[in-house]
Structure formats: structure tokens, C-alpha cells
Amino acid sequence: MGQKAYKLYDIATQKIFTNRDVVFLEDTFYHPPQVNPPAHNPPALPIPLPIVSDSYSHLPPSSVIIDPFDPPISSSPAPTDSVPSLSEPPSSTPLTPPAAQQTPVQLDDPVLPEPTLVIPDQPLHRSQCLREANVRLKDYVCSQVILPPHQLFSASSAPTPGTKYPLCHFISYNRYSPSHLCYIANVSRDKEPPSYELAMIDPKWQEAMNSELQALIDNQTWSLVPLPPGKRPISCKWVYRIKCKADGSVERYKTRLVARGFTQTAGIDYHDTFSPIAKMVTVRCLLAIAASLN
Amino acid sequence: MSPPPGLQRQGENVVCRLHKSLYDLKQASRQWFSKFTKVVLAAGFFQSKADYSLFIKRDDTSLTILLIYVDGILITGNKIESIKGLKQFLHTRFRIKDLGDLKFFLGIEIARSKKGIYISQRKYALEIIKDSGYLGAKPVEFPMEECRLSNTGELLKDPYIYQRLVGRLIYLTITRPDITYSVHILSRFMHEPRQPHMAAALRVVRYLKSAPGQGLLLHSNNSLHLRAFCDSDWAGCPVTRRSTTGYCVFLGNSLISWRTKRQKTVSLSSAEAEYRAMTGTCCELTWLRHLLTDLHMPISDPVTFHCDNQAALHIAKNPVFHKRTRHIEMDCHFIRDKILRGEIATQYVISSQQLADVFTKALGKKKFKQLMCKLGVIDIHSPN
Numbered sequence: 001m002g003q004k005a006y007k008l009y010d011i012a013t014q015k016i017f018t019n020r021d022v023v024f025l026e027d028t029f030y031h032p033p034q035v036n037p038p039a040h041n042p043p044a045l046p047i048p049l050p051i052v053s054d055s056y057s058h059l060p061p062s063s064v065i066i067d068p069f070d071p072p073i074s075s076s077p078a079p080t081d082s083v084p085s086l087s088e089p090p091s092s093t094p095l096t097p098p099a100a101q102q103t104p105v106q107l108d109d110p111v112l113p114e115p116t117l118v119i120p121d122q123p124l125h126r127s128q129c130l131r132e133a134n135v136r137l138k139d140y141v142c143s144q145v146i147l148p149p150h151q152l153f154s155a156s157s158a159p160t161p162g163t164k165y166p167l168c169h170f171i172s173y174n175r176y177s178p179s180h181l182c183y184i185a186n187v188s189r190d191k192e193p194p195s196y197e198l199a200m201i202d203p204k205w206q207e208a209m210n211s212e213l214q215a216l217i218d219n220q221t222w223s224l225v226p227l228p229p230g231k232r233p234i235s236c237k238w239v240y241r242i243k244c245k246a247d248g249s250v251e252r253y254k255t256r257l258v259a260r261g262f263t264q265t266a267g268i269d270y271h272d273t274f275s276p277i278a279k280m281v282t283v284r285c286l287l288a289i290a291a292s293l294n
Numbered sequence: 295m296s297p298p299p300g301l302q303r304q305g306e307n308v309v310c311r312l313h314k315s316l317y318d319l320k321q322a323s324r325q326w327f328s329k330f331t332k333v334v335l336a337a338g339f340f341q342s343k344a345d346y347s348l349f350i351k352r353d354d355t356s357l358t359i360l361l362i363y364v365d366g367i368l369i370t371g372n373k374i375e376s377i378k379g380l381k382q383f384l385h386t387r388f389r390i391k392d393l394g395d396l397k398f399f400l401g402i403e404i405a406r407s408k409k410g411i412y413i414s415q416r417k418y419a420l421e422i423i424k425d426s427g428y429l430g431a432k433p434v435e436f437p438m439e440e441c442r443l444s445n446t447g448e449l450l451k452d453p454y455i456y457q458r459l460v461g462r463l464i465y466l467t468i469t470r471p472d473i474t475y476s477v478h479i480l481s482r483f484m485h486e487p488r489q490p491h492m493a494a495a496l497r498v499v500r501y502l503k504s505a506p507g508q509g510l511l512l513h514s515n516n517s518l519h520l521r522a523f524c525d526s527d528w529a530g531c532p533v534t535r536r537s538t539t540g541y542c543v544f545l546g547n548s549l550i551s552w553r554t555k556r557q558k559t560v561s562l563s564s565a566e567a568e569y570r571a572m573t574g575t576c577c578e579l580t581w582l583r584h585l586l587t588d589l590h591m592p593i594s595d596p597v598t599f600h601c602d603n604q605a606a607l608h609i610a611k612n613p614v615f616h617k618r619t620r621h622i623e624m625d626c627h628f629i630r631d632k633i634l635r636g637e638i639a640t641q642y643v644i645s646s647q648q649l650a651d652v653f654t655k656a657l658g659k660k661k662f663k664q665l666m667c668k669l670g671v672i673d674i675h676s677p678n
Contacts, residue, residue: 222295222310225311233309238298256317264319282361282585285585286368
């Protein structure tokens with residue numbers, strides 16, 4: 001404990017800083033489930049965290065305890081920095097002081113930011129929610145963790161702050177065979193980006209989109225023309241899928257450009273959509289004939 | 295179409311004019327079908343008028359038949375070489391995936407043996423049971439009690455669950471004539487489901503549990519002769535007092551077509567109701583004859599038409615004119631014409647031998663099992 005101050009977490013900017021001038025708003029809560037957190041749960045977010053030491057920020061963010069007998073997960077390091085703890089040596093985590101283990105804040109930035117001054121009376125921005133992705137990611141890592149059986153229920157492993165009954169208390173993956181664990185780890189390692197903006201960040205998806213676009217252009221699917229006056233274009237979007245092999249390893253990153261058919265108007269954008277489908281009687285009839293004629 | 299993200303250039307107000315179909319366009323399925331049709335017709339196939347998704351190619355010796363269901367294609371024929379050739383040809387044009395022998399098509403499981411082809415929807419039935427939470431329920435022997443479901447009772451809070459369940463059951467009737475009648479009754483209340491309806495629907499699910507793998511056996515060593523059974527109840531629907539048509543059509547010993555349908559108008563006598571049922575069955579038979587002709591299996595002899603109502607048979611055979619039937623004159627002429635042209639031959643069948651009975655009323659356990667056996671409904675998955 002180097003400083004006599006409170007360590008604060010600004011939800012809006014997701015920064016951690018220290019300040020001595022703190023007002024405790026004990027009668028307002030971030031969201032209702034945090035009113036009575038269970039004993040092992042860390043305090044809710046708006047409550048300032050005790051400072052442990054500057055060096056703890058180099059430790060993994062406390063969410064994972066890796067069983068040394070778990071080969072598959074440690075053999076598949078996470079591709080992004082969002083799950084850094086997977087590749088950490090497993091022994092480091094239990095050494096963490098308990099306070100640090102319960103730190104609910106996931107540190108994306110290993111370097112502690114400089115203490116900044118805030119206006120003391122400024123109320124915390126309660127209307128701005130904590131970013132969901134962060135919380136979800138923590139759950140996601142924890143769900144893959146295999147705890148030794150005795151730790152299963154005393155697990156301080158990865159309860160998301162504010163979760164009263166974390167999922168990791170109810171399911172565990174320790175009965176699966178190593179090959180299946182490998183499969184699970186592989187399958188849930190990559191996520192399919194929900195939007196173009198997120199996919200653009202990743203070069204894999206970029207490349208996949210470029211090749212799909214090139215294929216569409218090569219097929220002469222469209223030609224670029226100026227928009228005729230008074231017309232509305234149909235919108236379109238990219239859909240991303242990861243195609244996996246049987247063992248869960250990635251076969252390819254597939255993108256597909258789909259038109260949003262619901263933006264079309266009947267009579268203007270299209271006229272007939274009827275496409276015949278076989279009657280079931282025909283199917284049965286065909287099979288009956290095939291059976292009788294062998 | 296507006297240019298996709300990634301293609302946009304700044305300052306240009308251009309759009310993409312589509313020359314080809316793109317995924318999820320409203321007309322994409324139509325485009326695909328027309329393209330497929332063009333290719334297949336160019337390969338010398340003939341498109342059946344009875345079912346437009348059926349394509350037939352006849353050479354001197356070989357007969358190849360192709361059936362398309364959106365993106366699933368079923369190929370059969372009597373020469374293995376021509377089937378292989380067709381696959382090769384389709385592969386050059388569309389890049390198809392050959393799944394080998396037919397085992398699974400549209401959720402229908404298909405098994406073969408020397409006795410014939412067995413079709414069932416075991417997996418689908420199990421999913422329905424599981425999703426209703428009835429995996430542990432006690433099975434029942436027959437799908438519906440003899441009760442008149444009417445529009446009384448407490449309204450369901452969430453009709454969506456009922457609608458979804460019945461919708462799935464409807465798809466299950468593809469291979470299960472045993473639940474056709476019950477599902478038909480249930481689907482009458484789709485718009486306003488009530489508590490008793492849901493209970494009846496869940497009873498069907500419990501019946502499914504007694505034999506989820508139940509299916510239909512299409513026999514080999516079969517004569518290609520059509521037989522039809524038709525029946526109707528009289529004023530069976532308590533809400534509208536309309537009657538219900540039920541019929542089933544056999545090709546040789548294999549059941550190929552069946553239906554339960556509420557008639558469009560109210561009938562004043564049971565003979566009239568039966569007569570309308572005969573008309574409905576006749577329409578189906580006419581279509582089946584066309585289909586079989588297209589499949590190069592023409593039916594030359596008249597279709598045996600079993601009915602258990604003497605009065606209706608009498609009206610069909612003889613050019614009598616009753617005061618009581620003057621309003622169904624059109625139906626009378628329709629069937630008489632068919633008989634005169636030698637397309638159908640009516641035959642009386644006593645009520646206990648009437649196979650279409652199961653499509654018009656809820657039967658008890660004994661009668662139900664007996665009729666199911668005769669329809670060719672068996673369960674190859676059952677332990678005994």
C-alpha cells in the first residue's frame with residue numbers, strides 16, 4: 001500500500017485512478033442485484049476499490065484459475081488480448097492477494113494510468129452502463145476454466161461483479177475428455193463479428209470480404225449506375241460465419257453479402273416470388289414406385 | 295441496391311444495379327428455380343405438369359426422374375449409369391454435394407430393406423416431445439379421445455406456443471397418417487387456442503411418445519394399381535356444423551396419399567356429405583393419374599373406389615335425380631362422368647373394413663391399432 005487514497009474506476013472512460021476525495025453514495029445502486037452481494041462476491045462497481053499495490057496490475061485479471069492438468073486450453077492461446085490470462089503461467093494466480101483476486105475490474109491496459117484529478121462532487125455517471133462486452137468476456141473465459149473439484153464451490157474464480165449466482169458455480173467442464181475440451185476451446189475461441197465495423201478491424205475478415213466481393217464482381221452480379229431519381233436502393237449487409245472442421249479447428253472464414261429482402265417493396269422491387277416445391281404426395285409416390293421397381 | 299460496405303467511394307452517389315440474384319432477395323428462390331429448370335430442360339428433361347418440381351427423362355431403355363425441393367434434389371431411375379451421368383452434369387453446372395444413397399430428405403428418415411422402403415420422422419418427433427417437455431410422460435395408445443373440441447374454455451395466455459406445436463405436428467403428418475385426424479382437429483383452433491385444445495395437443499405428443507419412430511412402409515413387389523377409400527362424418531364440427539372429408543389412396547399396398555379436410559359447405563344429409571367426400575377424393579385421383587402418367591406408369595384400369603355409404607354410391611352410379619340432391623348436381627355429374635369414362639369404379643365396403651374411418655373420427659385403441667396395421671403404418675424401431 002503505497003498511497004493513502006482510494007482507487008477509483010471511472011465507468012465512463014473505463015480508467016482507473018486514485019483520489020482521496022471521495023463521496024460514498026450508499027443509497028443509490030448501480031443495478032438492483034448488487035444490493036446484497038453474496039459473501040464471496042466482490043463489491044459492486046461504484047464502491048471504490050482498496051488499493052493493493054501497483055504491481056498487481058501485471059497479474060492476470062483474476063478471472064481464471066487454470067488447472068495444470070488441462071492441456072487443451074493452455075495449448076490454444078487466445079488470439080486477442082481480451083483473454084490474456086489463458087497463456088499466463090498457472091501458478092501465478094493463486095499467489096495473488098485475495099483483494100486483488102476479487103478485483104472486478106478487468107484491466108485491458110497493463111500499465112496503471114496516472115492519477116488524475118476529478119472534481120470531487122461530480123456524481124458518478126450512473127446512467128452510462130458498464131460495457132457489456134467486458135462482462136461477457138469474463139464469463140466466457142471462466143466458463144472454460146476447469147477448477148479442481150475442491151475449488152468448485154469456493155470458487156472466487158470468475159464471478160462477474162454483481163452476478164449473484166455465477167454460471168461457473170453450476171456447470172463445469174471437468175468431465176469432458178481432453179479432445180472434446182480442445183474442440184470446445186477451438187469452437188468458442190473465435191467470435192463471428194456482428195457488424196461490418198467490427199469485422200473491418202480484423203484482417204482475416206477483411207481478406208474474406210475482399211475475396212467475396214471480387215467473386216461477386218467477377219460474376220458480374222451488378223454494375224454501378226447512378227441512382228435513378230425517386231428510387232430507393234435496397235440495403236444489404238455482410239454476414240460472417242466461421243466454418244469449422246470436425247475437430248473444431250477453423251476451416252475458413254466465410255463472408256457472404258446478403259440483400260435485405262425486407263426492404264424491398266412488392267410491385268416495385270419485385271413482382272413474382274413464387275417458386276414451386278414438391279408435394280409430399282409426389283415424394284411418397286416416387287418412393288413407392290422406386291420401392292416396387294427396386 | 296446500395297453498394298455494400300467496403301465498396302463505397304466517397305462523393306459518388308452510385309448504386310448497384312443487380313443483374314443476378316443475391317441471397318435473401320425476395321425473388322431469389324424464384325430465380326434459382328427458373329435457372330435450375332432451364333438447365334435441366336436443356337439436358338433433355340421433361341417437366342411434369344402434375345408437379346412442376348418433377349423432371350423426367352426417358353431414353354430408349356432408361357428412365358431418370360429428378361425431384362427438386364428448394365435446394366434438395368432427389369434422383370432416381372432404373373439405370374445407374376444415367377443417374378451418375380446426371381449427377382456429373384449437375385455438378386458441372388451447380389457444384390452439388392452428393393449425399394449418396396437416400397437416407398435423410400427434408401427431415402424424413404428413409405430406410406431400405408427387401409420388404410420395401412420405410413419412411414419415418416423419428417428425429418423430428420423426438421424433438422417435438424423434447425421441446426414440449428414430455429420426455430418423461432406416460433405414453434398413451436391412441437392420439438385423441440372421442441370428445442368434441444369446441445370453442446369453449448379458458449383462452450390461452452400465449453397462443454404462440456400452441457400454434458408452434460400444432461405447426462410442427464402438421465409437418466409430422468408427412469409420414470404419420472395416424473395423427474392426421476387429430477392434428478386436423480387441433481389446427482381448427484389455431485387462431486384462438488384455449489385450454490382444452492392445448493390439453494388435446496399435448497395428448498397427441500404423449501401418443502407420439504409411445505412410438506416416435508412410427509412410419510410408413512412402402513412395399514416392394516407391388517402391383518401398380520390405385521385403390522381409394524373415402525369416408526366422411528356428418529356435421530362433425532360443432533362450431534360450424536360442416537362435415538369432414540377423409541380419404542386415403544393406395545398404390546398397390548403402399549399408402550401414398552391421405553387427407554382430412556373440413557368441407558366447405560354444410561351438408562343436409564350424410565349421403566350428401568359422403569358424396570362431397572367422393573368428389574374430393576376424385577379430384578385427388580385425377581391428379582394422381584396425371585402424375586403417374588408423367589412418371590411413365592400409366593394406370594389403364596379404373597381406380598377401385600371404396601365407399602361405405604350405399605346412398606352415395608347409388609347416386610354416383612345411376613342418373614337419378616332427387617329433390618334432395620338437386621343442389622349438389624355439379625358433384626353428381628363430375629363423378630358420373632369419371633365412372634362413364636372408366637377412370638374410377640365404385641365399390642361398397644362395409645364400415646368395419648373402411649380404412650378411411652381413421653381420417654374422419656377419433657377411434658378407440660382397438661379399432662385404431664387394427665386400422666393402422668392395415669394402412670401399413672409400422673414401427674421398425676419398436677423393440678418387439
